[in-house]
Amino acid sequence: MTAAEAVVATLVGHGLDTVYALPGVQNDLLFEALFKFSDRLRTVHTRHEQGAAYMALGAALATGKPQAYAVVPGPGLLNSGAALLTAFSMNAPVLALIGQIPEADIGRHLGHLHEIRDQSGILKRLVDHCTLIRKPAEASRAAALALRAMQTGRPGPAALECAIDVWGKSAPVTLQAPLPIPAPKIDTTALRRAAKLLGAAKRPMIVCGGGAQDSSAEVTALSALLQAPVLGYRRGRGVLDSRDPLSVTLPLGRELWGEADVVLAVGTRLLMQLRQWGVPSPQSGVDRELAIIRVDADAREHNRLDKPAVALTGDARPILQALLLELPAYNAKRPPRKAEMQERQAVWRKRLDKLAPQIAFLEAIRAELPEDGIFVDEVTQLGFAARLLFPVYKPRTFLSPGYQDPLGWGFATALGAQHARPDVPVLSISGDGGFLFTATEMATAMRHRIPLVTVVFNDGAYGNVRRIQKERFGNRLIASDLTNPDFVAFAKSFGAEAVRVKNPQDLREALRRAFAHRDGPTLIEVPVGELPSPWEFIFTREAVLAGANPGATAVPRPRIRGNR
Ligand SMILES: Cc1ncc(C[n+]2csc(CCOP(=O)(O)OP(=O)(O)O)c2C)c(N)n1
Numbered sequence: 383m384t385a386a387e388a389v390v391a392t393l394v395g396h397g398l399d400t401v402y403a404l405p406g407v408q409n410d411l412l413f414e415a416l417f418k419f420s421d422r423l424r425t426v427h428t429r430h431e432q433g434a435a436y437m438a439l440g441a442a443l444a445t446g447k448p449q450a451y452a453v454v455p456g457p458g459l460l461n462s463g464a465a466l467l468t469a470f471s472m473n474a475p476v477l478a479l480i481g482q483i484p485e486a487d488i489g490r491h492l493g494h495l496h497e498i499r500d501q502s503g504i505l506k507r508l509v510d511h512c513t514l515i516r517k518p519a520e521a522s523r524a525a526a527l528a529l530r531a532m533q534t535g536r537p538g539p540a541a542l543e544c545a546i547d548v549w550g551k552s553a554p555v556t557l558q559a560p561l562p563i564p565a566p567k568i569d570t571t572a573l574r575r576a577a578k579l580l581g582a583a584k585r586p587m588i589v590c591g592g593g594a595q596d597s598s599a600e601v602t603a604l605s606a607l608l609q610a611p612v613l614g615y616r617r618g619r620g621v622l623d624s625r626d627p628l629s630v631t632l633p634l635g636r637e638l639w640g641e642a643d644v645v646l647a648v649g650t651r652l653l654m655q656l657r658q659w660g661v662p663s664p665q666s667g668v669d670r671e672l673a674i675i676r677v678d679a680d681a682r683e684h685n686r687l688d689k690p691a692v693a694l695t696g697d698a699r700p701i702l703q704a705l706l707l708e709l710p711a712y713n714a715k716r717p718p719r720k721a722e723m724q725e726r727q728a729v730w731r732k733r734l735d736k737l738a739p740q741i742a743f744l745e746a747i748r749a750e751l752p753e754d755g756i757f758v759d760e761v762t763q764l765g766f767a768a769r770l771l772f773p774v775y776k777p778r779t780f781l782s783p784g785y786q787d788p789l790g791w792g793f794a795t796a797l798g799a800q801h802a803r804p805d806v807p808v809l810s811i812s813g814d815g816g817f818l819f820t821a822t823e824m825a826t827a828m829r830h831r832i833p834l835v836t837v838v839f840n841d842g843a844y845g846n847v848r849r850i851q852k853e854r855f856g857n858r859l860i861a862s863d864l865t866n867p868d869f870v871a872f873a874k875s876f877g878a879e880a881v882r883v884k885n886p887q888d889l890r891e892a893l894r895r896a897f898a899h900r901d902g903p904t905l906i907e908v909p910v911g912e913l914p915s916p917w918e919f920i921f922t923r924e925a926v927l928a929g930a931n932p933g934a935t936a937v938p939r940p941r942i943r944g945n946r
């Protein structure tokens with residue numbers, strides 16, 4: 383086998399069925415191998431490397447399984463950079479297959495096509511696991527080690543580099559079967575302490591991040607047992623069904639955090655909570671210590687901000703399963719909180735009516751998107767509102783881009799999600815700004831008949847930036863107005879279905895037709911005016927006054943009850 387064939391056969395042996403890719407001479411022999419295996423592994427080619435990497439990311443997020451993309455070195459790698467960075471910050475198992483210049487000349491700065499200084503060094507700063515394949519006999523094991531690293535401990539992307547002349551080299555090859563993924567032993571002493579703390583808590587609360595997406599059943603059971611509200615904002619949405627009154631987002635979550643005495647934090651960095659919320663809310667009138675129990679796949683994550691009362695390292699699911707067995711022995715009786723939560727949800731819902739225009743469009747989407755349909759968020763006015771109030775019923779059905787919040791991720795990521803999950807409808811929202819980042823992938827959607835439904839909310843501006851310039855910089859508008867194409871004509875020119883609608887009722891109609899059309903993509907353009915600001919619901923008043931910098935330490939540090 384050639385090195386390329388060994389890598390491709392190993393991907394197949396690990397259950398991968400697609401490589402998102404854009405070819406070029408350094409990878410010709412890799413594509414030769416992809417051709418050979420095309421009955422078992424589909425190659426989906428895109429129109430920009432950014433599209434290939436975002437598609438792999440979307441497929442990984444929608445399935446929870448490793449996905450791969452392949453691009454040329456230098457400009458190909460850098461074009462995929464924002465998506466690879468986003469995969470890292472979202473802990474998404476994405477394998478980057480990157481070409482290289484001739485092996486003997488790596489590091490010699492001769493000016494080979496696509497040469498970049500220290501490509502391995504660049505990759506090592508972007509991902510935790512990176513290998514240069516030097517021999518065909520090593521290729522299969524290198525791929526298996528990368529795939530194992532992507533799923534071990536804190537999941538995340540990995541990279542394999544291979545030189546133009548090594549992909550095609552042949553040798554006898556032993557294919558490496560999937561390597562066992564080590565699971566850390568659960569610390570039973572810490573587990574018991576967690577059960578005792580939670581069991582004795584008067585007002586326990588659960589905070590979920592992206593790391594909780596695969597433990598929905600466990601979080602749901604714990605929430606019921608403890609009568610604990612579950613806060614999921616952005617990456618933690620959908621872990622507890624939004625129809626459960628104990629399921630909260632911001633800003634009710636912030637209020638509840640201010641009242642909680644014990645917090646179970648599952649797969650979340652807690653950055654917003656610890657840096658911005660800190661102390662109990664003024665309304666609660668409570669002065670108390672806050673005990674935090676952290677569950678995280680990455681042991682380094684526990685103590686970054688504050689030492690928690692209890693730290694549990696490993697996959698959330700087995701840890702929460704063990705906690706569910708331990709907890710009943712210590713669990714105090716608490717009054718049910720359903721009625722209280724319903725009331726408080728209703729109060730906030732009324733205040734959130736300030737976002738009525740966004741709410742009306744989101745209600746139209748929710749009414750037409752089936753329960754298990756996937757909503758892909760963007761850095762746009764409708765996205766910010768969706769993070770606060772779009773009802774999410776199941777895990778992995780609300781894909782939100784995490785702390786990178788890279789404008790333009792949405793369309794291509796959603797294409798990948800839809801490609802990997804042809805069994806459910808996927809809906810992508812974008813602003814006119816974000817959509818054009820990867821709009822050329824409409825050609826990919828047509829070429830591979832991907833039935834993604836895309837709604838573009840067109841306000842003729844980088845609206846979020848423009849609002850900040852208006853409100854905070856005396857209306858000195860700069861670089862925030864946009865000249866747009868006719869989005870409907872644009873989509874139609876690729877052969878896609880496309881329509882323009884003016885109100886939520888018509889959006890609903892258009893969505894119904896779009897979801898019924900499974901033979902290719904649909905674009906729906908919605909012209910909108912300026913939309914009301916969501917920021918008062920997301921940042922504290924203090925943080926908004928301090929410039930709404932999510933990293934700002936705008937409030938006093940909390941008194942966290944540490945692990946003494
Ligand atoms: C890669 C990247 N570049 C720039 C930004 C900064 N940014 C955040 S929102 C925004 C404007 C978004 O415009 P649009 O997509 O039209 O959405 P709107 O706010 O108008 O709804 C910009 C430029 C970003 N988040 N990510």
Ligand SMILES: [Mg+2]
Pocket residue numbers: 813814815839840841842843844845846
């Ligand atoms: Mg806009």
